[in-house]
Amino acid sequence: MITNYNVTGMTCGHCVAAVTEEVSAIPGVSEVKVELAGPMQVESTAEVDFAAVVAAVKEAGDYEVALA
Amino acid sequence: MSTGGQGESTAALRTQVGNQVIELDVQGMTCASCAARIEKKLNKLDGVQASVNYATEKAHVVVPAQLGADDLILTVQAAGYDAALPTPEAPPRDRAAEIKRRLLVSAVLAIPVIAMAMVPPLQFPGWQWVSLLLATPVVTWAAWPFHRSALVNLRHGASTMDTLISLGTSAAYLWSVIALVFGSAGEIGMTHQWSFSLERDHHLSAIYFEAAVGIITFILLGRYIEARSRQDASSALRALAEVGAKSVTRLRDGVEVTVPIDKLAVGDEFVVRPGEKVATDGEVVSGDSAVDNSVITGEALPVEVRAGSTVVGASVNTTGRLVVRATAVGADTQLAQIARLVELAQTGKSRSQALADKISGVFVPTVITIALVTGIGWLLAGQGATFAVTAAVSVLIISCPCALGLATPTALLAGSLRGSQLGILIRGPEALEEAHRIDTIAMDKTGTITAGQMSLDSVVPTKGGDEAELLAVAATLESASEHPIARAVVAAHNGPLGELTGFANVPGRGVRALVDRRPAAAGNAALMADLGLAVPGELIAAADEAARRGASVLLVALDDRIVGLLTVADRIAPNAAAAVTRLRELGLRTVMVTGDNQAAAEYVAAQVGIDEVRAEVLPSDKFAVVTQLQADGTHHVAMIGDGVNDAAALSQADLGIAMGSGTDAAIAASDLTLMRHDLMLAADAVQLSRRTLNTIRGNLFWAFIYNVAAIPIAASGYLNPMFAGAAMAFSSVFVVTNSLRLRGFRPTSSVNEVASS
Numbered sequence: 001m002i003t004n005y006n007v008t009g010m011t012c013g014h015c016v017a018a019v020t021e022e023v024s025a026i027p028g029v030s031e032v033k034v035e036l037a038g039p040m041q042v043e044s045t046a047e048v049d050f051a052a053v054v055a056a057v058k059e060a061g062d063y064e065v066a067l068a
Numbered sequence: 069m070s071t072g073g074q075g076e077s078t079a080a081l082r083t084q085v086g087n088q089v090i091e092l093d094v095q096g097m098t099c100a101s102c103a104a105r106i107e108k109k110l111n112k113l114d115g116v117q118a119s120v121n122y123a124t125e126k127a128h129v130v131v132p133a134q135l136g137a138d139d140l141i142l143t144v145q146a147a148g149y150d151a152a153l154p155t156p157e158a159p160p161r162d163r164a165a166e167i168k169r170r171l172l173v174s175a176v177l178a179i180p181v182i183a184m185a186m187v188p189p190l191q192f193p194g195w196q197w198v199s200l201l202l203a204t205p206v207v208t209w210a211a212w213p214f215h216r217s218a219l220v221n222l223r224h225g226a227s228t229m230d231t232l233i234s235l236g237t238s239a240a241y242l243w244s245v246i247a248l249v250f251g252s253a254g255e256i257g258m259t260h261q262w263s264f265s266l267e268r269d270h271h272l273s274a275i276y277f278e279a280a281v282g283i284i285t286f287i288l289l290g291r292y293i294e295a296r297s298r299q300d301a302s303s304a305l306r307a308l309a310e311v312g313a314k315s316v317t318r319l320r321d322g323v324e325v326t327v328p329i330d331k332l333a334v335g336d337e338f339v340v341r342p343g344e345k346v347a348t349d350g351e352v353v354s355g356d357s358a359v360d361n362s363v364i365t366g367e368a369l370p371v372e373v374r375a376g377s378t379v380v381g382a383s384v385n386t387t388g389r390l391v392v393r394a395t396a397v398g399a400d401t402q403l404a405q406i407a408r409l410v411e412l413a414q415t416g417k418s419r420s421q422a423l424a425d426k427i428s429g430v431f432v433p434t435v436i437t438i439a440l441v442t443g444i445g446w447l448l449a450g451q452g453a454t455f456a457v458t459a460a461v462s463v464l465i466i467s468c469p470c471a472l473g474l475a476t477p478t479a480l481l482a483g484s485l486r487g488s489q490l491g492i493l494i495r496g497p498e499a500l501e502e503a504h505r506i507d508t509i510a511m512d513k514t515g516t517i518t519a520g521q522m523s524l525d526s527v528v529p530t531k532g533g534d535e536a537e538l539l540a541v542a543a544t545l546e547s548a549s550e551h552p553i554a555r556a557v558v559a560a561h562n563g564p565l566g567e568l569t570g571f572a573n574v575p576g577r578g579v580r581a582l583v584d585r586r587p588a589a590a591g592n593a594a595l596m597a598d599l600g601l602a603v604p605g606e607l608i609a610a611a612d613e614a615a616r617r618g619a620s621v622l623l624v625a626l627d628d629r630i631v632g633l634l635t636v637a638d639r640i641a642p643n644a645a646a647a648v649t650r651l652r653e654l655g656l657r658t659v660m661v662t663g664d665n666q667a668a669a670e671y672v673a674a675q676v677g678i679d680e681v682r683a684e685v686l687p688s689d690k691f692a693v694v695t696q697l698q699a700d701g702t703h704h705v706a707m708i709g710d711g712v713n714d715a716a717a718l719s720q721a722d723l724g725i726a727m728g729s730g731t732d733a734a735i736a737a738s739d740l741t742l743m744r745h746d747l748m749l750a751a752d753a754v755q756l757s758r759r760t761l762n763t764i765r766g767n768l769f770w771a772f773i774y775n776v777a778a779i780p781i782a783a784s785g786y787l788n789p790m791f792a793g794a795a796m797a798f799s800s801v802f803v804v805t806n807s808l809r810l811r812g813f814r815p816t817s818s819v820n821e822v823a824s825s
């Protein structure tokens with residue numbers, strides 16, 4: 001299944017890479033697409049706990065994530 | 069060192085091994101989030117404490133013993149960046165020496181080439197081949213920096229002065245080689261005709277080696293002058309490092325041990341004897357004294373400290389022994405923060421492009437276009453390929469002005485020399501090019517507008533009292549004290565002192581003694597309150613007024629009665645008001661930046677006519693004030709200061725001006741240094757730099773004009789080596805002469821002096 005999110009606070013390609021890396025590490029997530037402007041598409045085998053996504057994005061840096 | 073000391077140092081070593089500090093250079097960070105991310109990754113390692121600075125591209129990491137620099141570097145790399153251990157400060161590359169080598173070789177080889185080309189009697193059979201031999205190393209090796217820079221710029225689609233030099237010399241050299249090999253120029257017995265006759269050359273019969281080697285030699289000479297006058301930016305940081313204490317007397321279990329400063333940890337107690345530097349930032353545990361912060365803040369008046377007061381590392385303890393508990397060490401001290409700000413300001417500073425490069429940026433594409441149009445034009449006109457190419461290449465050859473390389477450095481050299489005669493040391497060429505754009509001048513109060521030394525300001529006896537008598541009593545009392553206020557009072561009294569007995573220092577309050585066997589005291593209101601003496605109403609107003617303008621008040625009691633007060637203040641420098649007026653006449657907005665309170669700052673500002681006051685600025689915030697002034701409608705800001713705490717602001721300013729009486733750190737961080745304590749010199753400096761820049765502009769005009777005038781001749785195919793040589797000689801002479809005129813520069817101040825005397 002695919003879930004869409006919106007990430008704010010990213011300022012460069014490194015931020016995108018960091019968010020991608022951390023969200024990809026969530027168990028069950030198979031693919032993550034992040035754009036600098038904010039949209040993030042997460043493909044997973046089962047529904048991903050939103051709290052886990054928030055934690056992963058926080059781990060990546062000082063960013064905020066919301067369900068799109 | 070004693071055995072006890074050895075035990076101490078082993079223990080310190082162990083803690084150091086257990087928890088070592090690693091500094092890393094981090095590469096690839098593009099925004100502040102990157103720094104935050106790396107920091108996070110590093111902190112995730114067991115026991116690691118990291119802080120990453122985006123601006124300085126440095127990571128400061130505390131690591132436990134089991135980890136090493138390699139682990140840190142791997143972690144940073146895993147996060148998508150790169151890190152390396154900082155290379156131990158490489159011996160500063162001696163740019164001047166490097167250029168000197170190329171210049172010497174180039175000059176030795178160029179002189180015969182130019183002589184043979186310009187003086188037909190020297191053109192022995194085969195001279196042109198000898199010229200080729202001599203010119204080759206000059207055009208290839210000596211001019212290599214220009215070619216390299218031209219290539220780098222080409223990749224960015226930009227052209228600078230280097231592009232013009234590279235293009236012109238390559239064209240002249242390659243053309244000459246072709247003429248030698250394929251044309252008639254290679255024939256033994258060929259000579260250059262000493263004539264300016266307009267004769268079109270169809271036979272590839274002339275060579276231009278002398279133009280190529282001449283340009284390179286002249287430009288290298290200019291670069292050498294420039295490199296010699298430039299001081300590298302890291303000297304400010306080195307000077308800052310010199311300010312701090314090197315060793316400290318640590319106090320542990322009642323035992324004093326002298327240890328190197330880096331062995332001191334937060335929480336350690338250390339002793340500061342009178343006259344010593346406070347080793348690091350801390351809090352006073354015991355002792356009373358006055359601490360002289362002037363090295364850090366430039367403030368003349370020492371600050372009274374007692375248990376609980378905070379002291380700043382590198383300040384100087386004046387009178388009493390202090391025991392201080394360290395609250396910050398190493399990179400966390402205020403001094404280290406200033407150093408970081410200086411570093412930040414220096415790396416973030418984008419100097420405006422040199423004028424010669426700006427002109428070249430337009431000139432180069434124009435010349436290339438003219439050359440192409442010339443070539444194509446002659447081809448279309450049916451003049452044949454050889455002629456078309458000759459004309460096109462001639463355009464390229466003539467367009468590189470040899471005097472171009474001299475235009476800026478000779479003016480700067482003449483300007484700098486004149487400056488040093490006037491008492492202004494100019495650090496580098498950028499400073500002068502920058503100074504003309506200055507529209508705002510910010511200045512520190514203490515030590516810049518004021519003399520930076522306490523002196524007697526006023527003597528107010530109570531009704532019926534005598535000024536001289538009051539001063540005599542005060543001077544006698546204070547003659548036994550080393551406090552700067554005391555010294556100011558003693559210095560102001562030039563009569564005999566009374567008899568002083570039973571002297572007692574009351575720390576933080578004042579002094580008591582018997583003067584000619586009468587009980588006397590001098591000090592602040594707290595001292596008088598301790599003695600149970602009431603301040604007469606008539607003095608309260610005077611004391612309040614003095615405090616408002618930032619003067620210190622000294623109450624004097626004799627025979628258990630307050631007989632008057634003295635005020636001591638940092639006096640306004642004699643020339644300050646006139647200098648500020650002149651700065652304003654030069655069209656500059658004047659701003660005073662000071663840590664003093666608003667009222668005291670405004671009092672001084674009003675006295676000298678300053679436009680704007682920024683008071684109560686914390687030492688570390690002067691930097692921010694300069695940034696703010698620059699951002700305010702993109703102004704170009706000069707900053708005048710003298711303290712270590714001014715160093716960051718001086719670096720940040722478009723033009724940093726240090727008072728020569730100031731600290732080494734301030735001088736090293738600045739672009740100009742005023743050799744006398746005279747603000748008038750700042751105005752002279754601004755005027756001189758404007759004049760110098762005008763001279764540079766004029767020089768660039770003279771450098772280009774002959775060559776520009778010769779372009780039509782080249783394009784029409786009439787260029788011969790004699791024309792090229794004449795253009796070169798004329799423009800060089802004009803440029804040098806024009807620069808020398810700066811030696812006669814007179815600032816308005818001295819003109820006025822001459823006029824009035």
